[in-house]
Amino acid sequence: MKYNFNEIEAKWQKYWAENGTFKADNHSTKPKYYVLDMFPYPSGAGLHVGHPLGYIASDIYARYKRHQGFNVLHPQGYDSFGLPAEQYAIQTGQHPAVTTETNINRYREQLDKIGFSFDWSREVRTSNPDFYKWTQWIFIQLFNAWYNVTADKAEDIATLISIFEKEGNTRVKAVCDEDIIAFTAEEWNRFSLEKQQQILLQYRLTYLAETEVNWCPALGTVLANDEIVNGVSERGGHPVVRKKMTQWSMRISAYAERLLKGLERIDWPEPLKEMQRNWIGKSVGASVKFAIDGHDEKVEVFTTRPDTIFGVTFMTLAPELELVQQITTPEQKAEVQAYIDATAKRSERDRMADVKTISGAFTGAYAIHPLNGKKVPIWIGDYVLAGYGTGAVMAVPCGDQRDYDFAKHFNIPIENIFEGVDISEEAFADKEKTIITNSDFLNGLPYKAAMQKAIEKLEEIGHGKGKVNYRLRDAVFSRQRYWGEPFPVYYVNGLPQMIDAAHLPIKLPEVEKYLPTETGEPPLGNATDWAWDTVQNKVVSNEKIDHINIFPLELNTMPGWAGSSWYFNRYMDAQNTEEFASQEALNYWKDVDLYIGGSEHATGHLLYSRFWQKFLFDKGLLPVDEFAKKLINQGMILGNSAFVYRTDNGKLISKGLIGDQKVYPIHAALAVINDVTNELDIEAFKAHPLYSEYKDAEFVLEDGKYIVGREVEKMSKSKYNVVNPDDICNDYGADTLRMYEMFLGPLEQAKPWNTAGITGVHSFLKKLWKLYADDNGVIVTDETPTKDALKSLHKTIKKVEEDIEHFSFNTSVSTFMICVNELTAQQCHSKAVLEPLAVLISPYAPHIAEELWRLMGHNESIATAPFPKFEAKHLVESSKEYPVSFNGKMRFKKELPLDLSKEEIEKIILEDERTQNQLQGRTPKKVIVVPGKIINIVG
Numbered sequence: 001m002k003y004n005f006n007e008i009e010a011k012w013q014k015y016w017a018e019n020g021t022f023k024a025d026n027h028s029t030k031p032k033y034y035v036l037d038m039f040p041y042p043s044g045a046g047l048h049v050g051h052p053l054g055y056i057a058s059d060i061y062a063r064y065k066r067h068q069g070f071n072v073l074h075p076q077g078y079d080s081f082g083l084p085a086e087q088y089a090i091q092t093g094q095h096p097a098v099t100t101e102t103n104i105n106r107y108r109e110q111l112d113k114i115g116f117s118f119d120w121s122r123e124v125r126t127s128n129p130d131f132y133k134w135t136q137w138i139f140i141q142l143f144n145a146w147y148n149v150t151a152d153k154a155e156d157i158a159t160l161i162s163i164f165e166k167e168g169n170t171r172v173k174a175v176c177d178e179d180i181i182a183f184t185a186e187e188w189n190r191f192s193l194e195k196q197q198q199i200l201l202q203y204r205l206t207y208l209a210e211t212e213v214n215w216c217p218a219l220g221t222v223l224a225n226d227e228i229v230n231g232v233s234e235r236g237g238h239p240v241v242r243k244k245m246t247q248w249s250m251r252i253s254a255y256a257e258r259l260l261k262g263l264e265r266i267d268w269p270e271p272l273k274e275m276q277r278n279w280i281g282k283s284v285g286a287s288v289k290f291a292i293d294g295h296d297e298k299v300e301v302f303t304t305r306p307d308t309i310f311g312v313t314f315m316t317l318a319p320e321l322e323l324v325q326q327i328t329t330p331e332q333k334a335e336v337q338a339y340i341d342a343t344a345k346r347s348e349r350d351r352m353a354d355v356k357t358i359s360g361a362f363t364g365a366y367a368i369h370p371l372n373g374k375k376v377p378i379w380i381g382d383y384v385l386a387g388y389g390t391g392a393v394m395a396v397p398c399g400d401q402r403d404y405d406f407a408k409h410f411n412i413p414i415e416n417i418f419e420g421v422d423i424s425e426e427a428f429a430d431k432e433k434t435i436i437t438n439s440d441f442l443n444g445l446p447y448k449a450a451m452q453k454a455i456e457k458l459e460e461i462g463h464g465k466g467k468v469n470y471r472l473r474d475a476v477f478s479r480q481r482y483w484g485e486p487f488p489v490y491y492v493n494g495l496p497q498m499i500d501a502a503h504l505p506i507k508l509p510e511v512e513k514y515l516p517t518e519t520g521e522p523p524l525g526n527a528t529d530w531a532w533d534t535v536q537n538k539v540v541s542n543e544k545i546d547h548i549n550i551f552p553l554e555l556n557t558m559p560g561w562a563g564s565s566w567y568f569n570r571y572m573d574a575q576n577t578e579e580f581a582s583q584e585a586l587n588y589w590k591d592v593d594l595y596i597g598g599s600e601h602a603t604g605h606l607l608y609s610r611f612w613q614k615f616l617f618d619k620g621l622l623p624v625d626e627f628a629k630k631l632i633n634q635g636m637i638l639g640n641s642a643f644v645y646r647t648d649n650g651k652l653i654s655k656g657l658i659g660d661q662k663v664y665p666i667h668a669a670l671a672v673i674n675d676v677t678n679e680l681d682i683e684a685f686k687a688h689p690l691y692s693e694y695k696d697a698e699f700v701l702e703d704g705k706y707i708v709g710r711e712v713e714k715m716s717k718s719k720y721n722v723v724n725p726d727d728i729c730n731d732y733g734a735d736t737l738r739m740y741e742m743f744l745g746p747l748e749q750a751k752p753w754n755t756a757g758i759t760g761v762h763s764f765l766k767k768l769w770k771l772y773a774d775d776n777g778v779i780v781t782d783e784t785p786t787k788d789a790l791k792s793l794h795k796t797i798k799k800v801e802e803d804i805e806h807f808s809f810n811t812s813v814s815t816f817m818i819c820v821n822e823l824t825a826q827q828c829h830s831k832a833v834l835e836p837l838a839v840l841i842s843p844y845a846p847h848i849a850e851e852l853w854r855l856m857g858h859n860e861s862i863a864t865a866p867f868p869k870f871e872a873k874h875l876v877e878s879s880k881e882y883p884v885s886f887n888g889k890m891r892f893k894k895e896l897p898l899d900l901s902k903e904e905i906e907k908i909i910l911e912d913e914r915t916q917n918q919l920q921g922r923t924p925k926k927v928i929v930v931p932g933k934i935i936n937i938v939g
Contacts, residue, residue, distance in 0.1 A: 002775070031069070031070050038601065050639070053635070067864070096482070137488075146159075146205065148173070211244065222476060247478040249477055258625075265626060272606070276607055285467060289370065295326070307447065312394045313407065327363055351385060486553070492547070509527040509539065510529075513526050594629075642667070678707050682699055725737055747807050747809060784832070790874040796818075796840060846862075881895045882933075886939060919937075
């Protein structure tokens with residue numbers, strides 16, 4: 001009976017699917033445990049061996065918790081809206097839904113082949129109307145909500161309207177737009193319905209506003225900051241410019257403080273939490289208003305150091321601020337406009353990251369210092385962003401390095417307000433300990449006292465106030481794409497109206513082209529049936545739009561993070577057609593107990609998800625306001641890339657001959673390389689379609705061979721260094737793949753893939769099999785296990801349980817190997833040992849464990865068999881193998897019970913034949929016995 005892993009794995013994967021082995025129960029009396037992976041975007045490339053790393057870890061833990069008696073929810077689905085499918089549709093004309101379905105089928109096939117214990121009955125796809133119906137519904141809830149600062153939570157917009165009707169808005173404390181007009185109840189009630197709706201848009205948690213966005217003309221869409229790399233789109237490498245557009249936005253800023261405080265209550269990696277803290281960016285300081293000479297407008301700035309206000313020697317505005325155009329003098333127009341145009345080609349991320357380049361332009365305008373009346377020149381500089389704070393900074397060169405560098409570059413005078421600080425060398429001391437000397441009424445005051453005094457003075461003269469500020473900006477929620485959730489919105493006189501929830505989902509229409517229209521509208525502008533009939537409550541032809549009963553629908557779609565901001569709650573009740581999840585299911589599962597995914601989502605998905613969770617909690621729709629108790633960021637499995645090297649003259653030179661000459665590395669496909677010798681198959685390389693341009697190239701060889709270079713880097717299809725998990729499963733089995741990925745190193749760390757190590761893990765599984773069966777069949781017996789066998793088992797139980805609880809899966813694999821080696825040496829075939837061992841290894845290698853369980857006579861799956869209990873008594877030593885020395889030199893060993901006295905030990909040793917041979921009839925001078933340690937006979 002041989003270990004036929006292909007047959008065994010296919011057999012048990014079929015069994016699990018047919019029997020619903022891993023189906024979770026919403027009505028179980030067992031304690032719950034919810035294990036979740038960040039669901040994948042199903043790309044056409046399929047999975048490579050780096051993708052399953054986190055899935056294997058979560059699967060081990062999910063299976064472990066089932067063995068412990070928990071009702072485990074371990075679901076999977078697909079983040080299936082996305083730009084890649086749309087780009088493919090643009091190139092080929094194939095509908096994104098077709099591409100997505102094909103890719104999902106491929107992913108499902110690969111995931112099943114690895115043997116994950118997913119509850120597939122709860123599968124979600126964000127592009128499925130049955131799912132995005134509820135994304136649209138949540139959007140409507142956000143639209144119909146405002147943030148009550150007094151109550152510190154979101155409330156229904158009806159409560160705000162009621163306040164307006166009774167007392168106006170002067171006493172309302174809300175997170176809202178800055179430029180809110182004050183009105184009385186009488187004025188509100190006299191406003192037209194249209195005017196009221198415009199005002200309410202300034203308070204709603206999702207709202208329309210003109211904002212600066214990252215516009216990619218080639219892709220015809222707005223991009224998030226994390227979709228831009230080095231100023232170009234991550235997808236396709238197209239130029240990105242800053243542009244003002246009317247967009248839907250989410251008022252995530254309302255939750256800034258709660259998002260900060262919530263981090264203290266969740267077990268997430270500290271580096272990730274720190275990334276969120278920095279992104280939220282809480283600052284305590286003051287808002288200061290500067291008048292502008294010759295203009296009615298004012299410049300408002302936020303500063304964390306109002307005590308340095310007498311050091312202000314210039315102001316810098318973000319180039320994209322409208323105010324810049326209004327105040328720039330005719331003489332400076334050309335220079336300022338040229339600078340604005342240049343800035344528009346740089347992404348916000350690039351501008352924030354660039355701390356070395358100093359650039360700017362003088363507007364010709366001056367601000368008036370609110371305290372001393374001096375004229376302060378107003379500049380623009382791209383290191384100031386319109387979306388951060390007010391888009392303006394008061395520059396204090398004597399107290400800020402960047403302001404100092406800017407002032408020196410443009411020869412702007414610098415005023416030193418700090419005692420004993422040589423600002424020509426260092427701007428720059430610990431200002432909290434520095435006494436301000438040259439600043440009017442702040443002279444001689446230490447930092448904190450000066451801060452408070454400055455704020456009091458600014459409030460007294462009406463030019464400022466103390467303020468807490470957050471860097472976190474409201475999130476742009478519109479995308480000029482086809483393949484995304486449609487908004488449940490139609491427009492009456494340009495104002496958005498929500499479609500009643502009873503008529504959801506509003507499904508994506510068919511379009512002839514997936515590009516923006518010729519007039520610049522988003523792709524949905526190509527739809528012929530994209531109007532809302534308010535009488536029939538359905539989508540109808542655009543030709544029927546009459547602006548009486550039939551109105552145009554929103555042409556933008558939601559961003560990719562819409563569905564991913566709440567999908568974990570849908571898994572709790574995925575088949576519910578009446579609500580996004582029942583209260584019964586939500587109250588049972590509550591939250592995710594263990595979430596595994598990448599740290600690259602720290603300030604995107606993970607932050608937005610926390611925001612939506614808190615909002616739905618405020619609405620009484622969720623029982624908890626943090627969606628995941630514990631989060632683990634898995635590391636990356638790196639690929640082993642190969643390179644050929646092109647010289648300036650077009651030759652391809654072997655690695656060892658490069659020397660000091662300049663070369664250009666080219667990724668080489670692994671298919672044309674001998675993985676052992678690193679020798680390039682030149683003819684195969686020339687014939688490969690990827691390298692057709694080199695079919696006539698000259699190859700410079702070393703010893704008649706072309707040797708490629710090697711480098712460990714991110715595994716990626718574009719680097720030709722991916723390893724297909726299907727190949728590993730076919731050649732060695734899924735259990736080998738699972739255990740090997742864990743064996744590579746700690747879960748959280750990056751580690752290089754090395755296929756050579758696979759064979760060792762596969763050999764271990766074959767050795768495990770031989771404990772249970774040989775060529776003639778099952779060899780497990782009912783014999784009483786030896787003390788040594790029980791010791792091997794129980795030290796393994798102890799170590800593996802500790803490892804799983806601490807997510808140290810790599811050391812578990814080593815422990816299994818040691819145990820199997822020991823049991824093999826002991827010739828152990830006892831069922832009392834091998835049965836718990838099969839359960840112990842089941843989370844890691846579930847297919848072989850299931851087969852061994854069946855061989856031992858069990859008819860049910862091993863999946864819910866109780867996890868073995870560690871018994872410390874089996875590790876307690878009852879005897880000791882003593883080294884017996886003569887005059888300090890060890891001559892032999894003897895095992896003796898540990899409960900013997902010194903006298904008993906001495907008697908036994910002296911009577912031993914080997915001792916007699918050493919003494920040759922002599923009487924020893926002394927016998928030294930240290931119980932449990934040593935025996936030394938002094939001759």
